[in-house]
Amino acid sequence: MSMLQKISEGILNHIGLKILAVVSCLFLSFLAISAGLIPALGFAMLPFILCFLIICLKHPYISFIFLFTVCFFIMGIMRYVQLPLPAGILVDIVILFNFIVISINHNYRNYNPTFKLPVFFLISLCWLAYCLVQIFNPDGSISNWVVTIRSTALYICLFQFLVYYVFTDYNKVRYFLLFWGALAFLAALKAVGQKFIGFDTNETIWLYTLGAHTHVIYSGIRFFSFFTDAANFGCHMGMAMVVFSILSFYEKDRIVKVFFIIVAISTMYGMFISGTRSAIAIPFAGYAFYILLLKRWKLMVLGGFVLLIMYCFFAFTTIGSSNADIRRMRTAFQFTEDASFIVRQENQQKMKEFMGDYPIGLGIGTAKHSKEGDLLHGLPTDTSLVFIWVETGAIGLVIYLLLWFSCLSISFYYVWFKLKDPEVLAICTAAAAGIAGMAVAGYGNEVLHQFPTGQTIYILMAIAMICPYLERNKNHGREIH
Template sequence: MIVGLIVNGITRYVSAPLGTSLDIVLVISIFSALFNVSYDNVKKLNNSLIWVLLLWTGFTVLEILNPEAVSFEAWFYAVRAISFYIIFLIILTFLVLKSEKLIDVFINLWMIGALVCALYGMKQMYIGLDHVEKAWLETAADTHILFGKIRYFSFCSDAGQFGAFMSFSSLVAIILSLKSNSTFKSGFYFVVAVLCFWGMAISGTRGAMFVFVGGLFYLLLTRNFRVFTLGFIAMAAVFCFLRFTFIGQSNYQIQRMRSAVNPQSDPSFKVRLENQKKLKVYLASRPIGGGIGTIGYWGSRFSPGTFLAETPPDSHYVRIWAETGIVGLMIHIFTLLFILGRGFYLVYNLRDPLLKQKMMALYAGVFGILVASYGNQVLAQFPTVVFWSISIGVIFLAPSFDTEETSKNIIPVKP
């Protein structure tokens, strides 16, 4: 987790292929776990989630044979984040997660990492960038300096990923703060939620706001009509504030958030729609897409000058559509809908209130990332893909730690 959080930031300072080394560490960890866990843990891998993930992973492997594919190298670099990391991390979670205490370890490490990430982003804003970050910013000025304002990126790959990870962490943290077994934990989670929200704001990533839509599913999972109604009204009030007023318009962060709910006034939104129309024509005769690694960053690196390489996907789902075609997109969406549907059922039926609160927080975050991925390539990047994948594994394992006993010393926060 920690490596996944900082690896992209480190690459600004060193030229070593850290991404590939992380792959090796992940594979070694899985094999090590296989030889050091009980047979009961290995048996957990025989479940519907793993089989559905194998369907998607298998399809991405077969994409090597796509006649439109540019090269094996392009496929290898691009396929890792959209399928291999997800299934490997979930398998590793199934193998090593043996108790609810380890769930707490995962959550606490995440919250501490997110807090450090947010604070470093604030350091960039209020104290300044170091010379390496300034040099990197010069190469990314077209996307990270808008109207004279810097979009801060902490030690993530870019401002977009920083914003998405911050909103992901903020949503999970605020839900965790509502019910805990200690006042200190509730306070800590609340502080993390607030600082991560500000981290999202200074990233200037408009699409990251939509992660908070996942909060609606938390409200549903509470099975409390009053809580759902109050939460829905609060979210509607925030939307109306941004959509129909100009209050706080002099603040740059509020400007960026406001533009997220007014896409019609955004020229870049119109460009995205035009790009999707072009892709629709191109992909009409390519049901399995143009090949994994042919669009976006990997496309410009391995097949510069081609149609897909010159067409920015802008969205995770558009990328999947372009690279794997309508067939791949349908399999991918089926996989995600299975995760959401089965995950909702498992969380909804948990009995231990404290365990359920943790799982509701993780589920809301998982759903929110999928919503935000519609407007940005959020999911298939570090560190989001790491915490998103592990969260899914934890959710699907949660029933094995569930008991009918009510957790003691729970401190709820009344709505």
Template sequence: MNHLLSSSALRPKPLLLPLGLLASIVVGWLTAGHGPVVVGLLIALAVAGPFGLALFRQPRLGIIGLVVYCFLLFILVREVGGIPYGMAVDALLVLTWVAVAFNHERFDWRRLRNDLGLVTLLWLGYNLLELGNPAGASLAGWFQEMRSTALYWSLGVPLAMLLFTRRQDLNLFLVLILGLSVLGALNGLKQQLLGLSPGEQAFLDENTKTHLLWGKLRVFSFYSDAGQFGAAQAHILVVALVLALGPFAKWQRLLLLAAAGLLLVGMLLSGTRGALFALGVGIAVALLISKNIKALVLGGLLALGCFGVLKYTTIGNQNYSIYRLRTALDPQDASLNVRLRNQLALRDYLSSRPFGGGVGSIGNTGIHYNAGQYLATIPPDSYWVKVWAMYGIVGFVLWLGIMLYILGKCCGIVWRIRDKQLKVKLLALTAGFAGSLVCSYGNEVINFMPSALIVYLTWAFVFAGPRLDRPAQQATS
């Protein structure tokens, strides 16, 4: 043993120094030629090795890491760039499935045998059938769009049902989405008060028409755009508000109220008018299934009062964020009328196409992969409209039916939960999902990260509610 610890054994090998110098020269040369992408890749490789080993020991780390990554994804896109960072979402989901298969004997696969699993397979199957759509949309466009409309859903929901089986997992999920959303609000405040980073400024320069209105910045933080930022902030604001009224310690409720305040500021700074509906619908759903008549009446009166102030007064118009929010209730708003005209044009086009124009035929994917086709020339401005255009009335009815079925089932599950703390947590997630779903009528929200992943994990946790509630049922029996 002593000879292993001798000074000669610890002395650097002669080849290490020249190899180190050569590696430094190569990295420096690559960085000079390709910018910070090289540094980013080296950091990613340094993290990927240990993370991959840990993932095969604890596959749940894959979903935890994915939640964090989906929030911070666009920091890499803007500040580093150079590669398609979105593909890491696909890679992480697939790698997590490989880790699960490697440890298959540790999991109870019967958890996948429920109606959530069935509707997930149903929607994936419809997307596969769309490959034969006679409209002839591009196969590459189908793949790019299907990733967000069906693939992440069909990979993520079963993983969550298998991996997240404890109340501690639910608590961690809530802490992650609340903490990262508050971080997003703080970054939004930084953009408003201190200015933009180089990557953020480059994004604004490319999107001035939509993010700089009347000289006012529509804050987007580290999300894909201001629309997604505002809607996502409203989504988690609903979660924070419901939790803040729950049976938790006083310091926890105060922290949640502070978080709700920051998220409200973030929502307003985004200038996203559809976020108002996410907030209103989310709170309404929470009140309806809370079994608290007093809270329902008082909350309803408060909501009506806020609606009346926005709709019938000009109070607060000197504040741009409030003025922008107020325009969401104006039926004469120019943006609203443009959207309605686009929907009328789509109605005429789709009247003879019950299965739509094909997955990836409209929106950004349509522009890139189906240029020259009619649908690629019309902005959907709404995820509901986008589903209708791509899948036709048949697919839209199927998709909306699935959404409403999942929402109704979630409400029913929450209604029957006995444990008060668990009930409030699942109620908060259900209300947030409802708000995000309705908000998606005005913006593409529920199909963009991080909102999409939050919704998918919400479904898995709420459907697991009865099993998580069993200890409380046994204790009271």
């Protein structure tokens, strides 16, 4: 009897699945005819979405990779598709999804309370607290504050926390770097396609309308890949070039080493064809900081000498100037003669005249939402550091610079005195060098809070901070929990 029951139940289950499949197909057809293709595709994707949710709940690392992917492509997608929500809101939803995932996962995970949040996270919270208090700034606007607070201060804490929870061992950090390398290579490849194949319709429309003033210039076209603009793209490529070239020095696996070298070379080329002059400062500052981290005086002297030769090549020679990309990058070393730099200096001087009366700034969000009659009307901030200074005042700028300085100082301490494992040390060194390069780029361009460059910086900061924990648990064969 029990055998018959099992057989009947199996048949019923089999028939039930067939009936469910037929009903689903009929409903899908009805939905496609009555509502259109998009709702039908949405319904068809439900099983895959359900599987993805289950995987994310079991492996929060996957949901974090999904978040990073969204940050990387969201602005490029919006050039082609009219999304129902702004990019920032969509990213916020994915961040919320990540926190829901780790909250549920936490209940089924053997959490180890011995892991303590790094000091840098507490410093980041101080910066966040200062920006939260800015809501009471009498010169600001609550609506502008709500729009801007996320990219200015909130994301740096949220992304750090996710990294601290999700990157539980060395291998996960390594896989993330490989994944980022693949995306960076893809971004460089897209820019190469724009240069040698041409722009598609949507890119052409953007280039000759919104981007015409800054991207179609005397030296040619500045290529931007699927990023917001060429400045964001060029600086991201410069950061990737520094990180992956340094990682290639330490990598033992031959295939991975070749991959890192390919990524470094392709992103270097991407940086050049972006025409972003301030991006050239990233490898110079990044490699200079890397030289300080070498701990071997002979290598430090040799590295400094190579860096000096490269500086002299750009600053005092005309070699390669027949190439438009090199010629434009070379003007970054003659900034006192550059009309754009002079205009920026004049704008900053005008800001300086009234910013002395606003030690806490004009309020978060005012720089991008100034109206006629406002102090900032007609005065673009142009750089991330000027943006922070104008919105949060001299006090906010000091806290913000302290945030970056503390990250680099802690990384320097880890590399020189704490880390022994060569693989973990390589990651900390590369991340710190990339961060140092972007710190300098923040003075030249307003890129530190844009997708995906800002989010990548925050992740690198968090990775550098957990390196001692990665080393300890790597040596003991444990994960950080």
